[in-house]
Amino acid sequence: xxxxxxxxxxxxxxxxxxxxxxxxxxxxxxxxxxxxxxxxxxxxxxxxxxxxxxxxxxxxxxxxxxxxxxxxxxxxxxxxxxxxxxxxxxxxxxxxxxxxxxxxxxxxxxxxxxxxxxxxxxxxxxxxxxxxxxxxxxxxxxxxxxxxxxxxxxxxxxxxxxxxxxxxxxxxxxxxxxxxxxxxxxxxxxxxxxxxxxxxxxxxxxxxxxxxxxxxxxxxxxxxxxxxxxxxxxxxxxxxxxxxxxxxxxxxxxxxxxxxxxxxxxxxxxxxxxxxxxxxxxxxxxxxxxxxxxxxxxxxxxxxxxxxxxxxxxxxxxxxxxxxxxxxxxxxxxxxxxxxxxxxxxxxxxxxxxxxxxxx
Amino acid sequence: xxxxxxxxxxxxxxxxxxxxxxxxxxxxxxxxxxxxxxxxxxxxxxxxxxxxxxxxxxxxxxxxxxxxxxxxxxxxxxxxxxxxxxxxxxxxxxxxxxxxxxxxxxxxxxxxxxxxxxxxxxxxxxxxxxxxxxxxxxxxxxxxxxxxxxxxxxxxxxxxxxxxxxxxxxxxxxxxxxxxxxxxxxxxxxxxxxxxxxxxxxxxxxxxxxxxxxxxxxxxxxxxxxxxxxxxxxxxxxxxxxxxxxxxxxxxxxxxxxxxxxxxxxxxxxxxxxxxxxxxxxxxxxxxxxxxxxxxxxxxxxxxxxxx
Numbered sequence: 007x008x009x010x011x012x013x014x015x016x017x018x019x020x021x022x023x024x025x026x027x028x029x030x031x032x033x034x035x036x037x038x039x040x041x042x043x044x045x046x047x048x049x050x051x052x053x054x055x056x057x058x059x060x061x062x063x064x065x066x067x068x069x070x071x072x073x074x075x076x077x078x079x080x081x082x083x084x085x086x087x088x089x090x091x092x093x094x095x096x097x098x099x100x101x102x103x104x105x106x107x108x109x110x111x112x113x114x115x116x117x118x119x120x121x122x123x124x125x126x127x128x129x130x131x132x133x134x135x136x137x138x139x140x141x142x143x144x145x146x147x148x149x150x151x152x153x154x155x156x157x158x159x160x161x162x163x164x165x166x167x168x169x170x171x172x173x174x175x176x177x178x179x180x181x182x183x184x185x186x187x188x189x190x191x192x193x194x195x196x197x198x199x200x201x202x203x204x205x206x207x208x209x210x211x212x213x214x215x216x217x218x219x220x221x222x223x224x225x226x227x228x229x230x231x232x233x234x235x236x237x238x239x240x241x242x243x244x245x246x247x248x249x250x251x252x253x254x255x256x257x258x259x260x261x262x263x264x265x266x267x268x269x270x271x272x273x274x275x276x277x278x279x280x281x282x283x284x285x286x287x288x289x290x291x292x293x294x295x296x297x298x299x300x301x302x303x304x305x306x307x308x309x310x311x312x313x314x315x316x317x318x319x320x321x322x323x324x325x326x327x328x329x330x331x332x333x334x335x336x337x338x339x340x341x342x343x344x345x346x347x348x349x350x351x352x353x354x355x356x357x358x359x360x361x362x363x364x365x366x
Numbered sequence: 367x368x369x370x371x372x373x374x375x376x377x378x379x380x381x382x383x384x385x386x387x388x389x390x391x392x393x394x395x396x397x398x399x400x401x402x403x404x405x406x407x408x409x410x411x412x413x414x415x416x417x418x419x420x421x422x423x424x425x426x427x428x429x430x431x432x433x434x435x436x437x438x439x440x441x442x443x444x445x446x447x448x449x450x451x452x453x454x455x456x457x458x459x460x461x462x463x464x465x466x467x468x469x470x471x472x473x474x475x476x477x478x479x480x481x482x483x484x485x486x487x488x489x490x491x492x493x494x495x496x497x498x499x500x501x502x503x504x505x506x507x508x509x510x511x512x513x514x515x516x517x518x519x520x521x522x523x524x525x526x527x528x529x530x531x532x533x534x535x536x537x538x539x540x541x542x543x544x545x546x547x548x549x550x551x552x553x554x555x556x557x558x559x560x561x562x563x564x565x566x567x568x569x570x571x572x573x574x575x576x577x578x579x580x581x582x583x584x585x586x587x588x589x590x591x592x593x594x595x596x597x598x599x600x601x602x603x604x605x606x607x608x609x610x611x612x613x614x615x616x617x618x619x620x621x622x623x624x625x626x627x628x629x630x631x632x633x634x635x636x637x638x639x640x641x642x643x644x645x646x647x648x649x650x651x652x653x654x655x656x657x658x659x660x661x662x663x664x665x666x667x668x669x670x671x672x673x674x
Contacts, residue, residue: 049548052520176411205576206412210620210634232550235622238629260625276554277577277624280606286561287583289554293519362627 009072012081013226014040014063019076020062021058023068030297032058036076040194040226047229047237047258048274049273051245051294056230059247060196063094065102067347075217082110110138112187116199122171126254128182135189138274154185157222173188177208181215192216198230200252213239234277243330246270247307249295256331263355265347267333268310271346277353302335311347312337369437370398371570372422377431377441379414379421391417393594393647394431404564404571406585406602407616408578413591415574419540422572423456436537437600454484457531461543463523466514473526474511477501480534500529503566504559521552525559532563542573545580557584579621582606587657590614590638593639595646600658610660610670612637612644 021033031352033055041042048056061067063078078094115121123131132151136142142150146166155163158181170181175202180200187195198215201209217240220227229240237244237258246254246269254267265271275288292309295301304310307317316322316336323340337345344354379392399405407415421428424440433441433558436455438448460466467476478497480486487493498508504525515523524544531539542558545553557580564571575581580589582602589599590613598611609615616637623629639646649661662668 051551185456206578206620207616207634207637210622211636213622214633233622234550234624235629238624238626241626255626261628262624272551274624276551278554278583280579280582280618280621286558287554288559290551293521293554294549299374312525318538358623358625358628364627365631 011042012039012252013042014038014081014228016059016063016078017077017079019059019062019078020074020245021055021062021067022074024070024072024073024076025298026235028298029311031300032071032250032297033062036247036250036252038245038255040228043220043224044242045220045227045229045240046219046243046245047231047241048247049231049234049237049244051232053294053297054247055250056247057198057234058229058294060198060230064107064113065094065097065099065347080106080110080194108135109190110192111194111196112186112190113196113198114180114183114200117203118176118183119171119203121183121191122179124171127168128174129271132182132189141189151185151189154189155182157188157219158182159211160185176204177212180204180208180212184212184216188223191223191311192225194226194228196228196230199232200229201236202231202233206342215242218339231298234262234273241262246273249260249301250297251334253335254333256328256333260328261366264327265333266327266331266338268337270333271307271347271351272309275348275354279354288348294297304334311333314342368400370434370456371401371436372399372572373432373434374398374418375419375432375434375449377418377433378429379417379426380429391594392421395589395591395594395596396431397589397596397599399570401570402538402564402568403586404573404584406573406575406581406588406593406634408575408588409591410569410579410617412593414594415576415591416542419458419533419542419572419574423458424452425538438632450484454480455537457534457536457539459524459531459539459541459544463520463527464515466527467530469515471514472511473501473513473518476515476526477530477533480530484534488535488656495531500533502534504529505555520548520555521555524548524552524556528556528559532567532569535567536569536613538570538572540574542574543576545666546575546577548614553580560584566657573638578617590617593646595649595661596659597661598659600656604656604658605618608654608658610654610658610667611662612670613639621626 007238009267016038019033019036023030023032036059073095079092081089081091081093084090131153133147137149137151152163155166159168160181175336201212202288230316232235241258243257245252248269254270264273272290275292278287295305303319304317304322307313322334322336324332324334326332336342375396376394377392378394381389381391383389395418400636409415420426422433431441432439436451440452474497476501478493480498487496497511501508501510506525535663545556548556573581573584585602588599588605590594592613598614609618616635619635649663650663651659652667652672653659654671
């Protein structure tokens with residue numbers, strides 16, 4: 007890509023939550039870059055902090071959250087066409103709402119039933135953003151809303167326009183949510199588990215739809231998901247997150263064909279594969295780290311069968327593997343013993359490569 | 367083969383919504399489950415898979431059809447002995463482990479509830495021992511009995527749900543989307559646990575899910591449901607290596623593979639019942655080899671098998 011322009015940059019983000027049980031240090035130094043027109047995926051288990059990271063960017067953090075440090079830099083063209091960069095964390099909620107949310111950064115949430123207003127027709131809900139942000143006339147907004155409904159693959163848009171959310175199926179509702187997100191022509195679309203509540207067949211359709219729209223509108227998309235199959239389908243770059251930190255980052259091929267972090271190995275192995283006939287499914291032992299307690303050393307060490315002695319004492323830094331591929335594991339240290347990924351995973355990747363070769 | 371443990375014949379489950387409108391959730395589904403095997407039911411939401419599970423365990427009264435379990439009919443009126451047999455020998459694991467556990471009861475009492483109702487434990491000591499043993503079996507420790515459900519993580523709660531089902535030593539466990547609400551790494555733990563338990567106790571599972579890859583992993587035989595009809599059934603090898611029905615094909619092609627190069631160049635097969643011209647009501651079951659059955663008219667089956 008020629009016009010490689012960073013549109014969103016998260017630098018050293020650190021967030022904690024005050025709770026009754028104590029302070030939960032949910033985000034512990036996250037760095038993330040998003041280029042224009044690209045898709046970045048954030049993968050991790052629930053509680054790893056993937057949603058919180060993006061909620062911080064759109065000012066939707068709960069009131070008990072404190073941002074300890076870091077910045078989220080967003081680069082955009084203002085009305086005069088001049089390039090501007092702002093730190094989204096330094097803005098007030100009001101500024102965010104009137105100038106950025108919806109217009110420049112739009113979000114698609116997990117459950118389409120709870121993100122739509124049940125008392126309003128879907129047409130009105132799609133028009134709402136345009137009337138507010140774009141100051142369009144009602145007629146123009148309606149025409150645009152019908153266009154959007156067709157864009158997201160809803161046939162019979164004129165009649166559907168007057169439907170209420172409960173009259174639509176789950177897949178249709180999610181399409182409407184996407185139409186609303188796109189209504190003000192944002193630069194960045196954040197999809198927080200957009201297909202988790204949907205069936206596999208509909209999931210495939212929605213993902214293909216988002217990809218299609220992304221190409222048409224030159225959108226940058228951030229996916230938050232725990233499903234590696236989804237990631238493989240949509241992402242250009244992948245960030246693997248564990249216990250509030252990004253532990254491995256790389257382009258999609260590096261993560262799927264040459265993973266180096268034991269946690270990524272675990273996630274990949276835990277996916278049931280249609281081609282294997284293994285008796286047991288690999289599972290990452292134990293449960294995710296509880297961030298009420300500050301981890302000693304590497305947070306993943308307790309669940310890591312390949313953990314070294316140093317993992318319990320010091321947190322590994324990010325080691326660089328290639329221009330785009332980084333991982334935080336002591337296994338990459340020059341003095342570390344030579345440990346390779348589990349045999350089953352290696353065989354599986356070998357198989358995937360062979361299958362992929364047919365397509366190249 | 368031995369006698370089937372559960373035999374469902376032509377099950378229909380309709381829900382009258384108003385005088386003129388009836389939801390026909392299940393329309394004549396038949397299948398058998400043999401002792402010690404796992405039968406997977408797959409289909410999208412609204413296909414009737416959960417309804418079938420709930421009709422079998424008699425949370426609903428079946429509209430039509432015959433269900434035989436353990437050699438006794440359980441679809442009509444049941445006498446007390448049959449009811450007691452059904453309520454002990456068949457158990458259910460639910461989808462959402464938080465919603466299916468009583469938040470005001472200690473985990474030990476939740477697990478022991480069946481023992482209390484059916485008076486299975488002779489003494490307080492025996493009850494405690496049984497509960498402790500069950501907790502140990504599902505990978506928790508006996509001390510956990512004194513805790514409340516909210517003190518556990520999602521995966522642990524689902525283990526409690528499994529322990530609650532297992533304590534009656536059932537012959538059949540209906541697992542309704544029991545891993546859908548869990549994280550990927552935890553899903554694998556729970557599925558492995560279910561497999562281990564099956565090996566140890568020889569219980570049968572009716573595994574209901576929409577995730578075909580997980581169903582393939584755990585099931586011996588699979589039934590594919592769509593709109594209340596069983597469109598295709600057979601062993602997992604038959605279904606996955608030679609899918610015949612276009613709906614099954616679209617389901618298999620919709621599974622995302624963890625293989626970016628392949629996944630980016632592949633579009634999934636679309637199947638739309640409304641425009642496909644297929645009428646499930648007209649179809650009859652056709653055997654296409656072995657235990658592999660497909661629903662369709664003669665002409666449809668001929669066309670589909672030719673494609674392969």
